[in-house]
Amino acid sequence: MASPSHPPPDHGSNSVETRSPELRKDPVTNRWVIFSPARAKRPSDFKSKSPENPNPKPSSCPFCIGREHECAPEIFRVPVDDPNWRIRVIENLYPALNRNLETQSNQSGTDRSIVGFGFHDVVIEAPVHSIQLSGIDPVGIGDVMIAYRKRIEQIAKHDSISYIQVFKNHGASAGASMSHSHSQIMALPVVPSTVSSRLDGTKDYFEESGKCCLCEAKAKHFVIDESSHFVSVAPYASTFPFEVWIVPKDHSSHFHHLDDVKAVDLGRLLKLMLQKIAKQLNDPPYNYMIHTSPLKVMESQLPYTHWFLQIVPQLSGVGGFEMGTGCYINPVFPEDVAKVLREVSLA
Amino acid sequence: MASPSHPPPDHGSNSVETRSPELRKDPVTNRWVIFSPARAKRPSDFKSKSPENPNPKPSSCPFCIGREHECAPEIFRVPVDDPNWRIRVIENLYPALNRNLETQSNQSGTDRSIVGFGFHDVVIEAPVHSIQLSGIDPVGIGDVMIAYRKRIEQIAKHDSISYIQVFKNHGASAGASMSHSHSQIMALPVVPSTVSSRLDGTKDYFEESGKCCLCEAKAKHFVIDESSHFVSVAPYASTFPFEVWIVPKDHSSHFHHLDDVKAVDLGRLLKLMLQKIAKQLNDPPYNYMIHTSPLKVMESQLPYTHWFLQIVPQLSGVGGFEMGTGCYINPVFPEDVAKVLREVSLA
Numbered sequence: 001m002a003s004p005s006h007p008p009p010d011h012g013s014n015s016v017e018t019r020s021p022e023l024r025k026d027p028v029t030n031r032w033v034i035f036s037p038a039r040a041k042r043p044s045d046f047k048s049k050s051p052e053n054p055n056p057k058p059s060s061c062p063f064c065i066g067r068e069h070e071c072a073p074e075i076f077r078v079p080v081d082d083p084n085w086r087i088r089v090i091e092n093l094y095p096a097l098n099r100n101l102e103t104q105s106n107q108s109g110t111d112r113s114i115v116g117f118g119f120h121d122v123v124i125e126a127p128v129h130s131i132q133l134s135g136i137d138p139v140g141i142g143d144v145m146i147a148y149r150k151r152i153e154q155i156a157k158h159d160s161i162s163y164i165q166v167f168k169n170h171g172a173s174a175g176a177s178m179s180h181s182h183s184q185i186m187a188l189p190v191v192p193s194t195v196s197s198r199l200d201g202t203k204d205y206f207e208e209s210g211k212c213c214l215c216e217a218k219a220k221h222f223v224i225d226e227s228s229h230f231v232s233v234a235p236y237a238s239t240f241p242f243e244v245w246i247v248p249k250d251h252s253s254h255f256h257h258l259d260d261v262k263a264v265d266l267g268r269l270l271k272l273m274l275q276k277i278a279k280q281l282n283d284p285p286y287n288y289m290i291h292t293s294p295l296k297v298m299e300s301q302l303p304y305t306h307w308f309l310q311i312v313p314q315l316s317g318v319g320g321f322e323m324g325t326g327c328y329i330n331p332v333f334p335e336d337v338a339k340v341l342r343e344v345s346l347a
Numbered sequence: 348m349a350s351p352s353h354p355p356p357d358h359g360s361n362s363v364e365t366r367s368p369e370l371r372k373d374p375v376t377n378r379w380v381i382f383s384p385a386r387a388k389r390p391s392d393f394k395s396k397s398p399e400n401p402n403p404k405p406s407s408c409p410f411c412i413g414r415e416h417e418c419a420p421e422i423f424r425v426p427v428d429d430p431n432w433r434i435r436v437i438e439n440l441y442p443a444l445n446r447n448l449e450t451q452s453n454q455s456g457t458d459r460s461i462v463g464f465g466f467h468d469v470v471i472e473a474p475v476h477s478i479q480l481s482g483i484d485p486v487g488i489g490d491v492m493i494a495y496r497k498r499i500e501q502i503a504k505h506d507s508i509s510y511i512q513v514f515k516n517h518g519a520s521a522g523a524s525m526s527h528s529h530s531q532i533m534a535l536p537v538v539p540s541t542v543s544s545r546l547d548g549t550k551d552y553f554e555e556s557g558k559c560c561l562c563e564a565k566a567k568h569f570v571i572d573e574s575s576h577f578v579s580v581a582p583y584a585s586t587f588p589f590e591v592w593i594v595p596k597d598h599s600s601h602f603h604h605l606d607d608v609k610a611v612d613l614g615r616l617l618k619l620m621l622q623k624i625a626k627q628l629n630d631p632p633y634n635y636m637i638h639t640s641p642l643k644v645m646e647s648q649l650p651y652t653h654w655f656l657q658i659v660p661q662l663s664g665v666g667g668f669e670m671g672t673g674c675y676i677n678p679v680f681p682e683d684v685a686k687v688l689r690e691v692s693l694a
Contacts, residue, residue, distance in 0.1 A: 020445055020448060020462060020463055021443065021444055021445050021448075021462075021463025021465075022460060022461070022462060022463050023460065023461050023462075023463055023535075023536065023537060024459060024460045025459050025460070025537075026459070027459075030540065031539075031540045032535075032537050032539060032540065034443050034444065034463060035463070036442075036443040036444070036463065095383075096368065096381050096383040096676045097368055097381065097383070098367055098368050101367060101368075112371060112372050112373070112374075112583070112584070113369060113370065113371045113372070114369070114370050115367060115368075115369060115370075116367055116368025116369050116370055116381060116382070116383065118368075163672070165668060165671045165672050167666070167667030167668050167670075167671050168667055169666040169667050173664065174666060174667070175664050175665065175666025175667065175668075176666070184667070184668070186668055186672075188370075188379075188672070188674065189370065190370060190372075190379050190674075192378075192379060192672035192673055192674040193377065193378045193379065193544070193672070193673040193674065194671065194672055194673035194674075195672065197540070197544075197673075236459070237459070287666060287667035287670055288667065289667050289670055289671035290671075291671065310670075310671075312670060317520065317522050318522065318665070319514070319516045319521060319522025319523070319634060320514030320515055320516050320521070320522065320531070320634035320635065320636050321443075321512060321514050321522075321531070321533055323514075323634055323636055323657075323659060324512045324514050324541065324636035324637075324638065324657075325510070325512050325533075325535070325539035325540070325541055325542065326539055326540040326541035326544075327535065327537075327539040327540065327541075329443045
């Protein structure tokens with residue numbers, strides 16, 4: 001970030017050129033973001049410098065069908081018990097948390113330290129190496145969402161689990177060490193800081209306005225596309241360039257309340273957004289995160305807790321300023337991002 | 348993070364091998380960190396994969412002495428008015444914030460948006476391209492600290508500035524686009540989220556224990572080295588592998604209260620830590636951040652606000668889990684880091 005020799009702004013026709021920098025804070029992230037067009041290229045000029053190799057050598061990939069024996073234990077597959085599976089949910093071979101520590105985790109140490117009980121699973125999204133998530137049809141992507149839901153429902157039975165994070169790392173610079181299309185589910189014995197901070201922010205908004213700030217997504221953010229049950233937006237105070245949120249139109253606190261019909265509808269809009277991002281930004285590495293609510297959310301919190309899916313293309317690194325302040329510098333205004341992504345043609 | 352195919356743990360002699368994962372929370376960061384030795388190499392095995400090129404082509408470097416005309420305006424130099432300067436403080440040629448918007452910044456928009464008034468300066472730490480900060484003698488590094496202090500004192504006169512972040516990005520993957528040794532100073536019209544969160548955490552600790560948690564650094568963290576006025580520690584809940592904090596032994600709320608004697612003493616310990624990190628980790632890219640207090644800190648906050656300098660070698664990337672939760676996975680326990688860094692010999 002904040003490099004003193006950032007390439008000079010492109011002085012071609014650029015609507016943002018003359019704008020002054022602006023700080024924005026979104027109640028959902030509860031963080032200030034600096035929008036700094038003086039450091040920006042034209043929105044249309046953003047391209048990934050590290051596009052994904054669509055088909056790296058699959059010979060050594062344990063996620064490919066037929067190599068199940070090289071993986072950690074399977075939890076379930078789709079279709080159930082079918083050797084010709086389309087999706088597999090398995091344990092992570094090198095889990096960050098240990099699923100066998102539950103008994104101890106109640107007699108945890110100080111409030112500053114607890115034993116590392118938790119779950120760390122992998123969702124293999126396709127049997128064949130060459131298929132990426134965005135290449136699967138909406139029903140198939142819906143099945144991946146339903147697999148997330150099913151695994152969350154299983155894990156939620158454990159009293160010691162407080163929060164479940166579903167996420168996908170696509171591409172090495174987005175944190176993926178496996179090129180076979182997959183996502184991950186981590187279940188934690190604590191409520192992490194971004195979640196508490198999000199609850200604080202959305203609570204304040206609710207107390208001021210009487211509304212859930214994510215029910216207001218269409219009014220308060222910049223709409224890109226929508227499906228029957230979801231809207232995709234460039235958020236008002238997007239932390240990262242070309243960040244996209246997919247938000248349920250109807251108020252819903254927890255991702256795992258998603259029904260099968262909405263899962264396919266989500267699959268359709270997620271596919272569209274991933275395809276537009278790939279085409280516009282040169283197939284960038286990306287992450288997506290499903291931001292849901294703590295498992296034991298209080299009745300009083302339900303009116304202002306609303307799940308959504310955040311997609312972040314990896315276009316910029318992080319430096320000392322962001323690490324020090326938690327405040328990010330975004331060279332592109334989301335209104336410009338929404339305009340660009342609305343107009344991407346996949347024809 | 349959290350890659351399903353992380354290289355298996357080294358099964359050589361390794362004290363952490365048999366340890367279970369553990370979650371720790373530090374009052375200063377107010378964030379949970381997962382310590383996950385199952386994903387760790389031996390502490391002694393950590394090496395940077397992208398060591399810094401000690402001497403990239405200087406021919407085109409505007410920060411080198413004699414090319415001052417290629418830079419943005421100078422604010423001051425050390426020694427004052429000396430053509431043979433050792434340090435220059437200049438404006439950033441592509442500032443993220445605009446120093447000419449102050450009058451407007453008071454009539455700012457909603458609580459969710461304000462104009463981007465602020466300062467973004469660069470501190471050129473040496474006149475010659477081949478010199479890195481860790482190669483400067485302690486008095487010279489102390490002069491860099493004094494230059495930070497002087498610039499902070501100037502900026503602090505502006506009523507609209509709430510927080511000043513000093514940071515250094517060393518190496519491309521740490522966010523530096525210039526290889527000439529430099530650091531940056533950004534002054535913000537808001538108090539950023541990590542700072543508010545730090546104040547919340549240290550306040551809770553103070554109310555529970557009656558003590559400032561950073562005055563307790565030697566007791567609560569893992570000591571690496573110390574000088575007359577500072578101690579360097581591997582923090583109890585270090586967010587990043589081989590993260591180091593340098594903490595003033597005497598309670599001090601603001602970095603810019605540093606006197607000249609302590610500045611040189613800080614220079615000595617900072618040099619030692621940077622040299623040890625470079626030798627142990629193969630000259631990794633790194634960031635350091637000076638965590639100070641908001642300019643307008645309340646009297647009641649003074650007992651629990653204590654500045655420190657955080658050094659973070661860039662050894663690991665960030666993925667969807669960290670972005671989603673704000674919770675990091677650290678493969679090395681800080682007690683092991685402290686042991687390794689204590690024993691690094693620079694002879």
